[in-house]
Amino acid sequence: MSIDATAGTFRRSRTVPVHRALPGLMRDPVNALAEMGRRAKGEVVRLDLGLFRPYLVTHPDHVQRVLRAEWTGYRRDGMFWRPLRRMTGASVLGEDEPWESSRKVLQPLFTRRYIATLAGEMAKVITGCVSRLDAYVTSGRPVDIMEEMSRIVNRAVIRVLFGDRITPEEGELLAPAYDTAATSINFRLLMPFMPYSVRVPGDRAFMRAVKTVDDVVFPVIRQARAEHGDGHDVISALCRVGQEDGGAPLDDQQIRDNLVSVYGAASESTAMTLTWLWPLLEAHPHVAARLQEEIDRVVGAGPVTPEHLPELRYTGMVLQELLRLYPAGWIFPRMAARTAELGGTRIKAGAQVLISPYATHRLDEFWERPLDFDPERFAPGARDGAHRYSYFPFGGGPHQCLGKHLFHVEAPLIVAAVLSRFRLQVAAGPYTPFPAASLRPREKVMMNLLPLRHAPGAAA
Ligand code: HEM
Numbered sequence: 001m002s003i004d005a006t007a008g009t010f011r012r013s014r015t016v017p018v019h020r021a022l023p024g025l026m027r028d029p030v031n032a033l034a035e036m037g038r039r040a041k042g043e044v045v046r047l048d049l050g051l052f053r054p055y056l057v058t059h060p061d062h063v064q065r066v067l068r069a070e071w072t073g074y075r076r077d078g079m080f081w082r083p084l085r086r087m088t089g090a091s092v093l094g095e096d097e098p099w100e101s102s103r104k105v106l107q108p109l110f111t112r113r114y115i116a117t118l119a120g121e122m123a124k125v126i127t128g129c130v131s132r133l134d135a136y137v138t139s140g141r142p143v144d145i146m147e148e149m150s151r152i153v154n155r156a157v158i159r160v161l162f163g164d165r166i167t168p169e170e171g172e173l174l175a176p177a178y179d180t181a182a183t184s185i186n187f188r189l190l191m192p193f194m195p196y197s198v199r200v201p202g203d204r205a206f207m208r209a210v211k212t213v214d215d216v217v218f219p220v221i222r223q224a225r226a227e228h229g230d231g232h233d234v235i236s237a238l239c240r241v242g243q244e245d246g247g248a249p250l251d252d253q254q255i256r257d258n259l260v261s262v263y264g265a266a267s268e269s270t271a272m273t274l275t276w277l278w279p280l281l282e283a284h285p286h287v288a289a290r291l292q293e294e295i296d297r298v299v300g301a302g303p304v305t306p307e308h309l310p311e312l313r314y315t316g317m318v319l320q321e322l323l324r325l326y327p328a329g330w331i332f333p334r335m336a337a338r339t340a341e342l343g344g345t346r347i348k349a350g351a352q353v354l355i356s357p358y359a360t361h362r363l364d365e366f367w368e369r370p371l372d373f374d375p376e377r378f379a380p381g382a383r384d385g386a387h388r389y390s391y392f393p394f395g396g397g398p399h400q401c402l403g404k405h406l407f408h409v410e411a412p413l414i415v416a417a418v419l420s421r422f423r424l425q426v427a428a429g430p431y432t433p434f435p436a437a438s439l440r441p442r443e444k445v446m447m448n449l450l451p452l453r454h455a456p457g458a459a460a
Helices: 018-027 029-040 060-069 081-088 096-110 112-131 134-139 145-162 168-184 186-190 203-227 234-240 252-283 285-298 306-311 313-325 404-419
Strands: 014-016 045-047 055-057 334-336 340-342 345-347 352-355 422-426 446-451
Touching: 018 029, 029 045, 029 055, 055 060, 060 340, 060 352, 081 186, 081 203, 081 252, 096 112, 096 234, 096 252, 112 145, 112 306, 112 404, 134 446, 145 168, 145 234, 145 252, 145 404, 168 186, 168 203, 168 252, 203 234, 203 252, 234 252, 252 285, 252 313, 252 404, 252 422, 285 306, 285 313, 285 404, 306 404, 313 404, 404 422
Parallel strands: 014 045, 055 352
Antiparallel strands: 045 055, 334 352, 340 345, 422 446
């Protein structure tokens, strides 16, 4: 039950002073935030960052109230969302009417059942992309994992969103543009009080990226409209809005905003998550061996198909643990719409509230040995009785991620396609999380690919 926000029954929030908060945040913002959450033991704390004084909210009870029970009081505004909106426009990543109507249109296209109809096509695209990695085996050149994961995920996501309406060359323009946008937003993420009339590092690159994306997406929308297609892809579905029920159709800008938002949410997050996987496997050989055994047994020499997915149970556990330690949506702030109480602390209207699965997933009170990578945490029954909001890589409440089912089809297909073909050698790290729109390693992650014995071209 919430306390009446006007009744004066609050205590003052504990504040982390600027001289303790700032140095860590400058050095390694992601881990510094998690460390402040750990020290507060789930209590709501205020971070004094000089001009900017957000609240850090990590306790699962409080996260649940912000994301679900009292979600209308905490809006996606200010830090992170405002700069992002220069790319995403008025879409499913927004609030109020644009969000509500977009979510209604998009939700049916990302259900478990609908995604199952796309899985076969996705598996073929992924197998094709992974087989191109053979070139690295032949040449002995190391692979930049982030680059390759992005390439594979992009092809698969483009297939789901655009069907065959976009050429591989156009598709190849989108990935680097989003990459630039995701990393160049970083300054505004860390300095949210900077007015937009002041140009900051990254602004110019961000706006160039928006133009590149628009130059690819608008012509495809116009073409899709002209064809009146009945395709399963998302762009066809968006073009059909209003045709069956006589409702208002979406205009080009509304279709663009939603496509661009979903593409950004889908591609960056999945590619960055999978980038973290390979160094973790290198550092945990017993996990890698069990994963490899499962994929050898279920998929063999491949190709992987959607029919293999129900058997890839350990792969699923590994991916869930990966999302615990490296949730791509590592922070998604909210702005208090009105003065409220949270954990006995007064949150003033207009204040920024930081929700970070990265921090909550590392709380000692809810996770044993929280920094250890241990997929057994997600063995059947192991999480029975756990707090729903102690683990929320896909958020929760009405804004819960639309792409959860897509991730749980696409990611195991990619992992199985790679491990049914190659043995990997990666430098185990450590790698520092870089606070871009999706969590990514600051350092390049390079790996060597060796053929498996049963892979085509491998020595017998
Ligand atoms: C590793 C994979 C992914 C992670 C960790 C992730 C995480 C998240 C999180 C934390 C949110 C909640 C944001 C908030 O509450 O403000 C979210 C929302 C969203 N995600 Fe994902 N996501 C992933 C993949 C995807 C994919 C594949 C799609 C493709 C459809 C997608 C589409 C969306 C959309 C459209 C929203 C906004 C939903 C709304 O506000 O109604 N995501 N995601």
